[in-house]
Amino acid sequence: MLRTQVCEKLEIGVESDYFGLRVCPASGPSRWLNLRNPLDPHRIPGRRLDLRVKFWVPPHLLINEPTRHQFYLHAKLDLIEGRLVVADQEVARKIIAYIAQAETGDCDVDVPPTHIYEECDKIGPQGEKPEDHMEKIIDNHCEIAGMRASQAEYRLLKEISKLESFGEELFFCKPVTQTNNAHNLYSHLLYHAQQVEEPTREDVDIDGSGTVGCLATGQSGAGCGCRLSTSVGVGPHGIVVYRPACNGDQDIGVEKQSIMYTAIHRAQPLRRNFQLTYLTGEGHEATLHVKMATSGQAGAVYRAVTERHAFYCCETVRSDVTEQFIRDLKGTIASIFNDATTLGRRYVFDIRRTCREVHDGARRAAHAAGRExxxxxxxxxxxxxxxxxxxxxxxxxxxxxxxxxxxxxxxxTALWTRCSCRAGTSSAALTAPLDASVVPCAAAR
Structure with missing residues (x-):
């Protein structure tokens, strides 16, 4: 397997299930490559694949030092590029100090590593910084003098694991732009934190085709200057639907609806729509419809929900997840004569082991190697x-x-105690029977 070969080179093979290969085209959303299917180089723009953390876990669950180092590198990239937003300025300064300690070692007060501080300028709340901002970063850096690089990387991962958006993958209904992205969404949430409420809606039909937001002229006056579309965040514990409901006349923040995996009965893509049936807090059944930009995006949300539910919440990956597939035209014709044929079969989900199984397997491998x-x-x-x-x-x-x-x-296991298998909801509840005419092939890529 391609991912396994790459991870073996990086000495993270026993914990390779945390990672995935991501296709990042010049235009359009990036997507996870399904490594259980044959690799088609013609569908990879530029013939380039990026190794990224697909399933984020707290650092104390990571057994091997090389794995923690890769988590640190990807976390630093997400922080600098704005995919992971830190709300508290003090926490942001600590994180910058940890990065500087890991990259340059102890701080020299006379010649501090200002190039690292400037590189990490996007970490933390944006806007005008306090006059003593740089001095406090240097103070934090000096306080951790003597800390090894591996310890600094661990501390950084520990800090980001406390963030609300840790491990969350965002899917925007409109294409990602400079104004419609993860950084602006989380900044928008922070700007209107006092007005964010959990709406109680039933049978919601959301058309994410439009973009709304605060004043598009910047952070002067009322508004945070963003233009956002509806988005769906898929995280370790459930999904969150963000509905920007803000305009230049009246600032009312972002409506944020959280749905735990234990409440979900059924999820499926229907062309461009992602449909979810779940139980409300009052015990009533409700349906959520989110209209995505393309059918491929709807399939990607469905795949992310199913894979993360299986990875974080279940004891083991059930056969109705691992064996779910669709066929291409050639395979469909062949299946008419032989239903058991594997010709043209493309698996929908790319997951083999759960979080518990990956952790246990890594511990056994470490014990067998004599380094418990x-x-x-x-x-x-x-x-x-x-x-x-x-x-x-x-x-x-x-x-x-x-x-x-x-x-x-x-x-x-205490941190991820969200096991819906024990709560009466099996992973089969998230895997609706697929039909080639309903589920797009993009879901199986």
Whole structure:
């Protein structure tokens, strides 16, 4: 497999399921390559594929140091290019200091790495910066003197894992432009944070063909200067529908509707529409229709919802996800005579293992290689706390120590406790039977 070969070169093969290959054309939205299907070089603009993190997890779930380093590189890129927005200025300064420490080492007060600070200028709230902004970044950088590069990378990943948009992939109903992008959307949310509410709507039909927003003349006066279309964010715990409802006359922010995976009954693409059936907070069944720009985008949202639900929420990937496929014309004709033929078969979903399975597999591989992962030491106080806990467990006998180790090994699941399989919703609920006349081939690319 192409992804496996690339990850083996980078020494991240045992945790390659976190990554994917992304096609980034010069115009139009980028898309994830389905690596279970034959690779068609003619459908790859410029013959270039980008290795990117597809499934984001907190850094304490990553076993190998090279994997954490790749997560750091991709997180830094998302921060600088505005796909990941930091709301708090103090947190942004810490992140910039961690990047500088990882890239240049300890700070020299006489000659600080200002080129790194300027490169990271887009991290944090935009607009006019305070006069002491640069001085505080230098102070933060000096405070972490002596920190290893790997520790700085870990701290950065820990900070971004607390962000609300961490691990969320955005799909815009209108093409992405300089004004209609992730950075402007999250900045818009921050600008109108006091007015954002969770609407309770049922049977919603959303046409995302138009763009609305604040005054298009910039951040002077009322408005944040953005022009946004409706977008769908698919994250680790569910989906979020962002509806910009702002104009130059009246600022009313962005309507934001969150739907957890446990509430979803059925999802499917219908030409250009993405349709979702779910339960409201009152227990009523409702339907959400979002009209995307193309049928391929609708299929991409459907694929993202199903794959992320399976990865983050389920114990294992069910066969009705792994075996779901469509056929091209040649395969359809061949299937008339032999229904079991694999000719022209293209799989819809590119997922084989869940988050739990990837983590367990990486731990087994590390144990077999004789390097059982150990908890990372955060600080001296954390080390003292661990020493006291170890002393208590030893004094409590071998059985207590074994139980403590067992609890520690399973504690990683607490952050992603959204398992709809246990809540009565199986992954099959998200996988509507596909028909070649309904589901676009773009969903299986």
């Amino acid at each position: 992962p150990r908890p990372r030491r955060r600080s001296s106080s954390g080390t003292e706390h661990m020493s006291r806990a170890r002393s208590r467990s030893l004094s409590g006998g071998g059985g207590a120590a074994a139980a403590a180790r067992s609890r520690a090994a399973c504690a990683w």
